[in-house]
Amino acid sequence: MTTNVAVLGTGTMGRGMARSLVRAGFAVTVWNRTSARADELRSDGVRVAAEPAAAVADADVVVTMLFDEDAVRAVAQEALPAMRPGAVWVQSATVGPTGARRLAELAAAHGVATIDAPVLGTRKPAEDGTLVVLASGPVDAGSVAQPVLDAIGSRTVWAGSAPGEASALKLAANAWVATLTAGTAQSLALADALGVDPRLFLSAIRGTATDSQYAHVKGEAMLTGALEPQFALDGLRKDLGLIRDEARAVGAPLPVVPAVLAAYDAAADVVGGDKDIAGVVAAFRPRLAGLGKEGSRA
Structure with a gap:
């Protein structure tokens, strides 16, 4: 049946x-x-x-x-x-x-x-x-x-x-996704600001113990301005708020979360909350801070 x-x-x-x-x-x-x-x-x-x-x-x-x-x-x-x-x-x-x-x-x-x-x-x-x-x-x-x-x-x-156990695991996973995405954006922006081709950062980590396929996928989206939503900024911002609130409720210090959330908030103001989380690069990289609402370079 x-x-x-x-x-x-x-x-x-x-x-x-x-x-x-x-x-x-x-x-x-x-x-x-x-x-x-x-x-x-x-x-x-x-x-x-x-x-x-x-x-x-x-x-x-x-x-x-x-x-x-x-x-x-x-x-x-x-x-x-x-x-x-x-x-x-x-x-x-x-x-x-x-x-x-x-x-x-x-x-x-x-x-x-x-x-x-x-x-x-x-x-x-x-x-x-x-x-x-x-x-x-x-x-x-x-x-x-x-x-x-x-x-x-x-x-x-x-x-x-018990209900809630899977959701707790989900918040731990999304804290990682948010941090990794923002960290990738930060490194690309730093390389660019210091006069180095940011693609060389992705090349340098490739195959090392610190490599991540996800960094290459999101990094390419950041460099090309391809911000069609796979995971929208507004969704991750909502999740980071949940992470912050749940951590506070149990007394867990998460000093990275407020800084990461602030970066996603700033990016949403520039590219729009309906764009992909790769748009967080707008919070780190002045030369990409002009990404328009359509996610194209200014």
């Missing part, structure tokens, strides 16, 4: 996840607040629902991929009462561990089991079904959700059995 999956939120990540689920043989229904984004998926064999409740009515697994906790909560309040008995909610938005626990409590009040399942990866891995899924939740619900996680990801890293 075909498993029915509902995907609520068909932005940059949700669209790719829905397509990956169709390729894996699931019957997929989607909903998105901006209906045009959902309508794009009709040609992929996806059914489009007008309301969250209609999208989840026949679903065995419901996946949410929305911007933040407030957006997820607003949609969940419509969807949860309409979910059928035994259906599992896979919550993939980055909401932080505290947010994940609050959402799990909301689901429990409606008798719905939740898997906390944020993902690592950007638009292309979402389209290719090669995300890394970070998951935590009850074993029984995990068994129901696992085929769906297998369809959207290349592997699943189980962080535990």
